[in-house]
Amino acid sequence: MVRVSMIGVAMIGIAITCAALGTRAEAKAGPGADATHAQRAGAESGPRVTLAPVKQTSIAARSEVTGALQPAKALQFGFEVGGRLEEIVAKKGARVAPGQVIAKLDPEIADAQVAQADAAVKAAEASAAVAADAASRTGELRKTNNVSEQQAAAAQNQSAEAQAQVLAAKAQLAQAKAARKRHELRAPFAGVLVDAPDQVGAIVAPGVSLFTLEQLDPLSLRTTIAESERPMLALGAKVRVESAAGGVASDEATVSAIIPSADPQTRRVPIEISVPNKSGKFVAHTLARAVLPLGAEEPAQAVAASALAQVGGDHLFVVTESGATRRVPITVLERGAKQIVFRAEETLTEVIDFPAVDLDSGMKVSVR
Secondary structure, eight states: OHHHHHHHHHHHHHHHHHHHHHHHHHHHHOTTHHHHHHHHHHHHHOOEEEEEEOEEEEEEEEEEEEEEEEEEEEEEEOOSSOEEEEEEOSOTTOEEOTTOEEEEEOOHHHHHHHHHHHHHHHHHHHHHHHHHHHHHHHHHHHHTTSSOHHHHHHHHHHHHHHHHHHHHHHHHHHHHHHHHHTTEEEOSSSEEEEEOOSOSOOEEOTTOOOEEEEEEEEEEEEEEEOGGGGGGOOTTOEEEEEETTSSOEEEEEEEEEEOSSOOTTTOOEEEEEEEOOTTOOSOTTSEEEEEEEEEEEEEEEEEEGGGOBOTTSSEEEEEOTTSBEEEEEOEEEEEOSSEEEEEOSSOOSEEEESOOTTOOTTOBOEEO
């Protein structure tokens, strides 16, 4: 019985020693041993990334400029004659056609002047008829030597003077009619009245501006380009124009003028772009951006804007067959809110989307 007890005690001692050794080993490894193993496993697989497809496209070299949208035609004008403003036919904001009556002056005095001039013409014509008849009779008498040559010449001169008075009277009548006609103010071209008087009754002087007329279709975008870009821009080239406020754009604008004389202050070349505005979506006297095509189209690539990395220069990241990242420098040709168009030395099919700031070449990654 004593021998069995000694064996039991020895076995218990061995168990305690093993337990102590196990506890000491666990204490040496520390409570983070499992976490460290997980970190090593993650490091071996790398961060998870998503890929964005790259599309093949074409684009011409472009230049983006800004300028003010101006009316194709703009004019401040009024009556050529004075008088009392009797009627405003076209109100402020109205669209008018060429030759349309916009406003009228009181024509009472002008009508009287026309009537007076017309009467003067008739009187002059009657006097001229009498003088012509006298000259004709005197001429016949001169043939029979019943009147002197001096009397015949005087009769002819009186007839000629009477004819001249007729012409003068007719000129006065034409002037009176022209003045009467100018009591109606007409639109010189089609456009929109952006300014006009609010009431009638005022006495207006000749030449005083009362109305402002603007042709708002098309609009003219006036801006400048660098001298080096001038040879690459052609008249009639299609241009994309966007309002600076956003939301309004047109791809049908065209280059209408390239001025062969640089601005003396900026040394840049002035140009004008005709912007169709039939729907009235563009607003005159506001700022707009224009994308000018410079030269022929060339092959390019396009990808979601979220794939672009810019730390250290514009670049993209691709994933190699070994699962490592590789940086690809690019030249961005067009930056958009959703897409960028770029040029690279190689053709790409997929790139990493939303690249992390600390992402670098050679890092191991796993694709989702």
